[in-house]
Amino acid sequence: MTNETTIALPSKGALADPTREFLQDCGLKIWKPNPRQYTGKISNIDGMNIIFQRVRDIVYKVGDGIAEFGVTGLDVVHEYGNLDEILIVHPSLEYGHCQLLVAVPESWMDVQNMYDLAEVAADMRQQQNRSIRVATTYVQSTRSFLHKKGIHHFTIAQAEGAIEAAPTLGYADIIVDLAQTGTTLRENRLRPLSDGIIIQSQACLIANRQALLKSEANRQKLRLILEYIDATLYGKRYTQLTALIKNDNRFEVMTALRHLQDKGILNPIITDAQAIFGENEQLLNLHLVVPKSRILETVEVIRQMGGTQITTRPVNALYVEHSPTYQAFINQYQDFIV
Numbered sequence: 001m002t003n004e005t006t007i008a009l010p011s012k013g014a015l016a017d018p019t020r021e022f023l024q025d026c027g028l029k030i031w032k033p034n035p036r037q038y039t040g041k042i043s044n045i046d047g048m049n050i051i052f053q054r055v056r057d058i059v060y061k062v063g064d065g066i067a068e069f070g071v072t073g074l075d076v077v078h079e080y081g082n083l084d085e086i087l088i089v090h091p092s093l094e095y096g097h098c099q100l101l102v103a104v105p106e107s108w109m110d111v112q113n114m115y116d117l118a119e120v121a122a123d124m125r126q127q128q129n130r131s132i133r134v135a136t137t138y139v140q141s142t143r144s145f146l147h148k149k150g151i152h153h154f155t156i157a158q159a160e161g162a163i164e165a166a167p168t169l170g171y172a173d174i175i176v177d178l179a180q181t182g183t184t185l186r187e188n189r190l191r192p193l194s195d196g197i198i199i200q201s202q203a204c205l206i207a208n209r210q211a212l213l214k215s216e217a218n219r220q221k222l223r224l225i226l227e228y229i230d231a232t233l234y235g236k237r238y239t240q241l242t243a244l245i246k247n248d249n250r251f252e253v254m255t256a257l258r259h260l261q262d263k264g265i266l267n268p269i270i271t272d273a274q275a276i277f278g279e280n281e282q283l284l285n286l287h288l289v290v291p292k293s294r295i296l297e298t299v300e301v302i303r304q305m306g307g308t309q310i311t312t313r314p315v316n317a318l319y320v321e322h323s324p325t326y327q328a329f330i331n332q333y334q335d336f337i338v
Contacts, residue, residue, distance in 0.1 A: 003217040004047045007225075008061045008070035011038060011052035015203055018095050019071050022203070026228040027317070045224050056080055059206070068211040068218050069225070075100045075178065075201035079141050087207045087333075089222065090325050094233055096203035098178045100138055102145075102196030105167050105174075106189045113194045114149040117174070124173075125153045135159045135172035138198070142176045145198045164188035205229070214338045226326040231317035234324075238289050238315045241298065245284040247306035253284065256305045260298060264291055289315060 032040035040050040166172035
């Protein structure tokens with residue numbers, strides 16, 4: 001593959017450093033010749049160039065086809081992206097988690113949910129002859145969400161920066177903004193509504209629709225990227241476990257292992273350890289890849305079959321038969337691929 005392809009990555013903001021760290025952890029080697037430059041390469045994928053942009057501009061660059069791929073926030077894609085031009089290839093890269101939500105002043109004790117807010121908006125319209133004022137930078141997402149919740153009389157005060165201060169400063173009644181822990185909301189005496197979450201956001205991988213569907217070279221580069229990403233994300237769910245088995249009944253051991261495998265334990269491997277530990281000991285060396293949620297359950301089974309010296313270590317990457325995300329993409333769009 002010699003065709004040049006471009007991926008846009010965040011240059012600043014909350015996703016910038018985590019994105020570079022995530023891709024490096026996945027084995028995608030980012031080469032940036034100068035910290036002040038806005039270009040680079042993924043050096044272990046031929047022809048894969050990088051441009052560093054603001055998260056909002058990444059959506060525009062991918063939508064316009066200037067970059068074939070991009071990593072940005074799911075909230076940004078929904079607010080600024082045209083989904084006729086953009087494909088969300090991987091919606092959950094498992095970092096950059098936050099929520100786009102509706103928050104009201106803590107003093108609004110009677111407003112606990114969106115239904116209550118709709119009643120407040122109606123009262124303002126009838127009694128004060130004005131619309132409820134909403135401070136946000138997410139205009140499209142806010143407008144769509146409020147309409148769905150039955151709030152039709154509102155004005156949006158577009159704000160940059162400290163949106164949380166808008167109700168205190170008096171130019172808005174409520175806000176719609178991103179929140180991670182809720183600390184900033186509490187510090188500004190704001191409270192999220194129980195059903196006021198607009199988007200559960202995190203980092204995602206997007207692609208230009210036409211560039212991907214019409215180019216085999218771009219699809220193969222996407223496949224390589226997703227092989228690295230899927231293997232790393234999949235590996236985080238598992239632990240490598242080793243143990244010595246003092247049991248010379250291999251049938252009993254294999255039966256126990258098949259029982260574990262039926263429960264989702266992957267790739268049991270047994271090697272004979274007698275040569276290392278002496279002819280008088282019937283020792284087997286057991287290697288398993290175990291879901292983290294089932295480590296103790298697995299340990300108990302291994303103990304029952306005579307297991308000892310049980311140790312674990314992280315799984316940095318777990319490659320299965322093929323990239324699940326890429327295969328899902330092929331299955332979904334196979335009728336449109338040129």
